[in-house]
Amino acid sequence: MSFGPKAAQRLANKVVLITGASSGIGEATAREFASAANGNISLILAARREDKLTTLKADLIQQYPEIKVLSRVLDVSKTSSILSFVKGLPEDFADVSVLVNNAGKALGRSEVGQLKAEDVSEMLDTNVLGLITLTNALLPHFRAKNRGDIVNVGSIAGREAYPGGSIYCASKAAIRAFTGALRKETINSRIRVLEVDPGAVLTEFSVVRNYGDKAAADKVYEDTEPLGPEDIAEAIVFGVTRNLKVVIAETLIFPTHQAGAGVLHRGSLGQ
Numbered sequence: 001m002s003f004g005p006k007a008a009q010r011l012a013n014k015v016v017l018i019t020g021a022s023s024g025i026g027e028a029t030a031r032e033f034a035s036a037a038n039g040n041i042s043l044i045l046a047a048r049r050e051d052k053l054t055t056l057k058a059d060l061i062q063q064y065p066e067i068k069v070l071s072r073v074l075d076v077s078k079t080s081s082i083l084s085f086v087k088g089l090p091e092d093f094a095d096v097s098v099l100v101n102n103a104g105k106a107l108g109r110s111e112v113g114q115l116k117a118e119d120v121s122e123m124l125d126t127n128v129l130g131l132i133t134l135t136n137a138l139l140p141h142f143r144a145k146n147r148g149d150i151v152n153v154g155s156i157a158g159r160e161a162y163p164g165g166s167i168y169c170a171s172k173a174a175i176r177a178f179t180g181a182l183r184k185e186t187i188n189s190r191i192r193v194l195e196v197d198p199g200a201v202l203t204e205f206s207v208v209r210n211y212g213d214k215a216a217a218d219k220v221y222e223d224t225e226p227l228g229p230e231d232i233a234e235a236i237v238f239g240v241t242r243n244l245k246v247v248i249a250e251t252l253i254f255p256t257h258q259a260g261a262g263v264l265h266r267g268s269l270g271q
């Protein structure tokens, strides 16, 4: 999507840090920022899979020769590494002004009583503690500059809990509570806090949730028309490129056939 010259101007020379940039919504968001800024932007791409980040970086540079891209391996669930990650950003990239907290996952669909301790920890450490720790590490910088956008990727799961989703839903509800408190804490500043809550999006999300079982993941989207990651990326970039006095505080985005967590129409929607 093209956001036009006003958006490009508003993004000019910004430094945008995106977690979970190696696939899905994070990758699409990196591409959307690059496009909306016509390459006049600096992107920090963070995730665990270095090869994916390197490929994305090369792709972006080929498409937008003037863009600045830093790819950094970061496991947000290893919260003790986050402060040194932030402090270790090279000078060119240290003045972060947009943080997209996107890294996240669901693991399994076990009900309570059958939960695997390692899945519980991984979901909470990644989705909740990682997001909180990174935001906490960057906020003093945003405060000092009296500006900055924090975009937290939540989920419909944070608004409506469903069976088999206790921990994932709890993690996204925690993000929602954290985001709400942060927005209230920062109203005495130019800092903007946005939450984007997707419904069903076709990414690696369900493959990860099903422990790599692609056939099981495909079943999730059978006979439906899920969103693409670019649909969420558009909403993120739209929010960040509004006039500075505007905060698109919350955005809930469904595909047409969805109206809630697990409320999906399967089959044709007609012409």
Ligand SMILES: NC(=O)c1ccc[n+]([C@@H]2O[C@H](COP(=O)([O-])OP(=O)(O)OC[C@H]3O[C@@H](n4cnc5c(N)ncnc54)[C@H](OP(=O)(O)O)[C@@H]3O)[C@@H](O)[C@H]2O)c1
Pocket: 019, 020, 021, 022, 023, 024, 025, 026, 046, 047, 048, 049, 050, 052, 074, 075, 076, 077, 078, 102, 103, 104, 105, 106, 126, 153, 154, 155, 156, 197, 198, 199, 200, 201, 202, 203, 204, 205, 206, 208, 229
């Ligand atoms: N897809 C959906 O239907 C949907 C719906 C609502 C909300 N969401 C949310 O959207 C966000 C992005 O998910 P997606 O759909 O784009 O799924 P995805 O394609 O699986 O992408 C997830 C991203 O998170 C990264 N990640 C996972 N664990 C990480 C860790 N410990 N440290 C750093 N990065 C990590 C992954 O990269 P590495 O594996 O390389 O680290 C990957 O880049 C998540 O927060 C998810 O909960 C998705």
